[in-house]
Amino acid sequence: MPRLTLIVPAYNVQGYIGECLDSVLGQDFTDFEVIGVDDCSPDGSGAILDAYAARDPRIRVLHLTENVGLGRARNAGLDLATGDYVLFLDSDDTLAPGSLAAIAARLDAADDPDILVYDYTRAYWDGQLLRNKRSDLMSEADPKVFSLAERPQLLDLLQIVWNKAYRRDFVTRHGLRFPPGYYEDAPWTYSAMIAAERIAVLDRSCVLYRQRREGGNILHTVSRKHFDVFDQYDRVFAFLDERPELDRWRPALFRKMVDHFLTILERPGRLPRNARAEFFHRAAKDYRGRLPEGFERPPGGRGYKYALLGVDSYSAFFGVTRANNVRHRARQGGQARIGRAKRAALGMFYRSQLRMPLDENLAVFSAYWGRGYSCNPAAIEAELGRLAPGVRRVWAVRSEHRDRVPKGVEKVIVGSREYWAVMARAKYLTNNVNFGDTIVKREGQIHLQTHHGTPLKTMGLDQAQYPASTNMDMELLLRRCDRWDYSLTSNRFSTTVWERVYPCRYTTLETGYPRNDVLLRATAADVVRARHDLGLADGSTAFLYMPTHREYEKSFAPRVDLPKLAEALGPDVTLLVRGHYFYKPTGRLAELQASGRVIDVSAHGNVEELYLAADALVTDYSSAMFDYANLDRPIVIYADDWDTYRVVRGTYFDLMAEPPGAVATSQEELTAVLGSDAWRDEKAAELRAAFRERYCDYDDGHAAERVVRRVFLGEEALPPVVPLAERTPAPSPAEALERAGRV
Template identity: 40%
Template sequence: MPELTVVVHGPNTQDRLTALLASLAAHPHPEVEVVVAAVGTWAQETAGAYASEMLVLPLPDGTDDATARSAGAARASGRWLHFVHAEDGLPAGAPRMVAERIAELPDEVDVLLFDHVRSTWDTSGLPSDDGPLLARAGRAAHPLDDIARAALRVTPLLGNRALRTPFWHTHERRLTTPDEPFASYATLLLADHIAALNQVAYDHHELRPESLPPATPEDHYTLVDRYETLLTLARNRAATAATATATATATATAAATATSSLPGTTGDAVPRSLPHAVLYDVMVRDCLRTFARTPMPDPVAREFFRRAAEAATRHRPPGHRRPAGPEGIRRSLLEENAYTRYRAFQAANRARRAVKSAVRARSRQVTDALGDRHYRKALSRPVNPNLAVFAAYWNRGVACNPAALAAKLTELAPQIHPVWVVTPENAPLLPPHTDHVLPGTRRYREVLATAKYLVNNVNYPNAIVKRPDAIHLQTHHGTPLKRMGVDQMEFPAAAKGLDFPALLARIDRWDYSVSANSHSTRMWERAYPSRFVSLDHGYPRNDVFYTATASDIRAIRDRLGIPPTHRAILYAPTHRDYEAGWTPRLDLATLADRLGEDTVLLVRGHYFYDGTPSPLTALRRTGRVIDVSAYDPVEDLALAADALLTDYSSIMFDYANLDRPIVIYADDWETYRSTRGVYFDLMAESPGPVARTQQDLTEILTTEAWHDEGATKARAAFRRRFCEYDDGRAAERVVRRVFLGESEDTLPPVTPLEDRTPAPSPREAL
């Protein structure tokens, strides 16, 4: 008997089922069974491709979700059930994670809640609000009364909870309803004990409202009916519990007397119950939000408001106190069924917000005007020939090519003073004694207006003026595989409203563009059509790959906690324009297990995802991986790694300088290529072996394939093409050419590839 049965149910909505089943097939687990309740011909044909790995249950067109769920559950053999709608998704390894968690639970637990992410037609991986609620619940099993404030505020989806199979069968009649939020709340009200898992194990796809049938008046009224039924269930639950307690603690006569006076056992009195009180609060808030945000004809809106008012009055818990402020006023007007006054209150609030918004906008205009005036005044001063402004990654700090140039500048031209532009949140992370300015401040405007040199690996803001005697140096931050600049015009999903005329105006400020190879030189000229001079000198940030010593590498690995004799694999996936958050595409726990105890995974999420919840938290606690997403500089990670595992990230071009194995995991190459656009076919010109599934990847990394003769030949060809100018002296060449004004002829020549000696590998460093 498997621990978990994943019941996939429903029609192949917007062809989501294909990706869902492919993901499940790519990450099998012996304790996870998959049953597909396939509704309609298309879903059955889609599921048929996986019939050897999954149990496919064909259901006729038009079968509703509730019936499909029940049909799938009837064929399940797992101890627990996880209902997954065909339009939704599962992060890699999620079923395994749920199965491992439920294996730990005591028998009295009926429901396991876990976190999820949200996806829409144009974004994916948006974090839910449930994480803090689940964290508050902890890992222990609780009766609902103990965690009602958290559990009943978790998003009501059947997909973000697993149900013990006997519990489902006991309450199947009540839970088999097309109203999924009702069924979701009911699972909690009917459960004996509840447990939580504060990790993402579900991806809920919210369909565009325009793709759904238009809502009818009855659809709106159903919201109130749902909560009416749930609150009655909560009241009966409390009454039953109170009766059982009284019966167990008194004599039959005393119990009868006590029971007759219990709230909720006679008439319509509401019992004193925390779940009832929390659910009541959820109902009122949900009804008010729906009323405010959902367009309804006035008669329908009036009727919805009336029904919500009656429910709010009828189910109000004894002693209930409304919140203070505007929310309390809204609730008071609702309970009074004061529709006209509520609309007037809404209008007044909108007017007040409009006034506040106008005041704030005016204040910003005044501030900006004063700043612009100060900047224009500073532009009238002479340019300071000994002042250089540096920035990297949208003012994140001292990093990348600008950092390597600033260091070399201090060595070769100490008379030039560097100032870094850094955001307030990143300023505390700067190296000691780093002179810096915060964007928008008075000194920020002064240094940008008067500096002779402006260096960046992205672009300075549109408002920055290009002075004739100032020099703008664009260093870039990677070799381009994906389309860049104006080449993105053919790929609107990647461009996402990019203002191309403004982009071209920023490009026109460039005097120099740093390039690591002739491929980059050609692509920059194509993607950024302007008059800049290409500096074919190599990437300064890659100098360290030729200057680092064995002791440097040992020290880095020691800081990271990598045992000296262990193999370290750096997993560094790139950002995808069709994803808003990061969920690892690999089942990292399974991969770590298969690679063995002598392999460490260094996992680095893309910097675009800073501030989003890390999906690596639990794995980090187990010690199976090291989360290095916040570690800087990334060059240290490359030096510490015996091999690189990536997808389409430009780190592959930099890492190739080390002449160490590179493995490509390209499970979504076709999607990436069609949505982002690429400059060459990585599948045909890769730096090493390519895996399209996790099974392929595991085979590569557990055999000699990751560093065999074929991998070595592929890497050699890749290095010849993309490590053309990187030889350890790139920063020196750029500083001499730009800051010291030396001619191209006098610069140190690029060392031929065959004559270069990369930094020692970790094994050589031993």
């Protein structure tokens, strides 16, 4: 029997649950079990739980067949608990290091109390940490164990269940269960605290309570769901009514109930405007029905609001709170004025266009900050033309990149009159990065964020932990992300990262990356043509070298001596180099380029054609490896500065432990790998297969169709994803040439 059982319910938390479980499994105290409860989550939360359970026997997973809500999911986990103590941990929160050891030690020191209360810290999205404001109540001064009567102020803590360890036989003896609803912590917390005979505290912040920027719980929603609070206090007082020996707690619980009602009434953004009066009258009814004999109202203005509830005078209560509401509206008005000032800066023409109706058949596309026609937006634009030719498709590009848009594709220059017109009136806006800050997201517009890679390196909010690699204003970044309606992903791994580092209100579409469709649908003729266009000889081996950018380096430093590598590999090998423009054709490099032994493809407009032409990819930390893996061709990692890169830039997994193929850490090793069969041997194939299983979830050749049907045509039933084992990628160059009869 373990000392501790941690119950972790999961619903739509795939971006957070891995971090939660890592914080538990990384504890130095090991005598525990984890019961993960998949509350029929529609995202990948259940699969993530299963993956962790497969690696650690201390984790058991329960998959519910229907969504029952947080409280009843906890009950399901409680039924499986075997530990001496039960702890509840929400799956988007984490444990601070050393917490379980501290909890276990305090339980031992206090001789197994009914309840141990420990502290928590609010962890905000911008990195700010703020300890519980009532941490003063966590004093461990003697006695180690006490009754609630000795410290009644503990009832003033936030009514949450996850800052306590409960002795399991105490929970069973009192029949503690979570009710359905949205304020389910209140009846459990108050019932447990007043029933406990022996309580202890731990003056340590054990839980990092994640404060999501958007959403996450009922407190961030305007909804009638807040009426649930009445049912929950019905349960609190029913528990009290069944136990006359606890009746001394009636005044304290009445005060907590009324304070809770007033909080919901007073806080903006909770009740719909047309429900406030109804809520007040229901609160007044419960006030009068539960008013303890001899109850003394609190002093001052708070007590006056108690009195207004007692006489059910909503009009008078509204007068008391009007000043606060006026101040809130003033703040909102200030934000609106800032928005109007920004719109005014865009110019009279843009403002006039913003007042015009949206064009339901106009779609604007852009990629890489207006640098041309490419990536996921290009693939989506082409598919939209096939499935919905009536939709006008316009590309937004910067003036210096206008020639990168194919002939026949309509374009506007960023900043021009035409640009502001289409940005103001287009129904659909698609980009693989964010549009500029001056763009106003109109009601009714649909913003599709496609992204442009699978993240090995840290992104979004996580970049704040690596200041050497970014000086990004995170608040400004998230304001841009607030405009997204849809976010594309090509694998479950990306989904969990994007949803955590861009915590905004959008819908994730696990469709695959449209740009990779060609890698699954290209024919042998397409591969031969791609090689011919690059001037590759039929019998040659082409290695595509694609190093990534290092934001923390002030200037570019070539990581490979290209002439030396080309000379060592011999005349039958061609290096396709998609790198920095500082690879200038000087000296021997110029000669090799002239002979076709080294080909600079940095300016090539279609990287997917380069993938088709290459026999293998050589890269360091570029997201190209995830795309190229869809071809099931060899990948070589050249990681001469991995230790520096992962510390300075930050990464999501250890590439050296989970590479997609052979690894070299010096030019000598790289030469040896490429000069032998190590780049394509059985070991490399095994590594690639495992990599593909992890990261090639959805790229099956039909991603663009799924996106267009879902976003532009509004269809819910989409073509299913073809399983990885059933996909047939484009043939390798050798296979393509053989089919063409050229070898």
